Amino acid sequence: MYFKNNVKGSVKRLLIVSVLLLSIVLCSVSEIRLDQQYNFSKELPILRDVTMSEIEIPEGLVDIEVDTLLTNDFRINIHNMTTDQRIYHVENKENTVVKNIYKGIEADLKIFYKRQLIFDQNINKSFFKQQEESSFWDKAILQTVEVDELKSIDKPLIWIRFYNPTLDVSKAYEIQVDSKGVYTLQIIDHTHIS
Structure with missing residues (x-):
């Protein structure tokens, strides 16, 4: 019985030590750390900020x-x-999408x-x-x-x-x-x- 309890205690300690070591390794390696995702996203063009704007031509009513x-x-x-005619034309520029709305006259x-x-x-x-x-x-x-x-x-x-x-x-x-x-x-x- 003593041997069974001693083995269970040893396995528990071993598991706790291995989990602690694994968490220390994962948190210290910069490629795996979660707070490094911001720098990683700059390399992906899909995740960049894109601003959108609308321009009416002419502005207001004529x-x-x-x-x-x-x-x-x-x-x-x-x-x-x-008139009520509108022509929509979208221009893609670097980090910007411009939607031009041309009004009919x-x-x-x-x-x-x-x-x-x-x-x-x-x-x-x-x-x-x-x-x-x-x-x-x-x-x-x-x-x-x-x-x-x-x-x-x-x-x-x-x-x-x-x-x-x-x-x-x-x-x-x-x-x-x-x-x-x-x-x-x-x-x-x-x-x-x-």
Whole structure:
């Protein structure tokens, strides 16, 4: 009996000593220590901090009306307003994800000659859209509608530009309207409108 109790006591002591030694070894080896995980996670790109931000372009809502009087008896009224169309474009930069929200804009273009309305058109992409370029027009937004006052000596010249943020491509057009309201529309190649 004494031998049985003595063996049980020896086994217990041996187990306690081995657990103590094992815990000392595990806590002292730097590759195994739990508080070293922070340094380990810096090596993994998946565990890095990534910030996300949203940018609305243009910020807020647009409702701008501009009247331009020319010396040749023409008056041009451009009324720009925000639509409910939104184009989402996500950019991945180092440690940052930027979600750009491009708001659609439409413009009402009215041209008067000697106080008489001769041209009244809602300027949006359906006025310009061409079937063979549907990849551009699906996510295009109206960017600018402006009068070129210096080139509007005989008849008004209006510049219009559309932008597709997903393709990063622009298309520019010009409209010229005579005193009877007859207009000509043509695309402007390789020209940047400011």
